[in-house]
Amino acid sequence: MKVKPEEKFKGKGIRKCRLCGxxxxxxxxxxxxxxxxxxxxxxxxxxxxxxx
Ligand SMILES: [Zn+2]
Known part of the structure; x- marks a missing residue:
């Protein structure tokens, strides 16, 4: 699975589902x-x- 570099640790870390986590x-x-x-x-x- 590929992950774009800018998606790794950028931003405030909203990386989980809002509903189930x-x-x-x-x-x-x-x-x-x-x-x-x-x-x-x-x-x-x-x-x-x-x-x-
Ligand atoms: Zn979910």
Missing amino acids: NARALIRSHNLYICRRCFREVAADIGFKKYG
């Missing part, structure tokens, strides 16, 4: 900051339907 498969686009699993759960609420 999982830091893996985090979705940061759209300012979501939630993991993929939680994203699927909230996708319907925020209007995403293609994802998962």
Whole structure:
């Protein structure tokens, strides 16, 4: 798994899912900051339907 250098230790460290705290498969686009699993759960609420 590749990690972009600028994503390693930059910023204030919001690297965990806001909902479950999982830091893996985090979705940061759209300012979501939630993991993929939680994203699927909230996708319907925020209007995403293609994802998962
Ligand atoms: Zn989550």
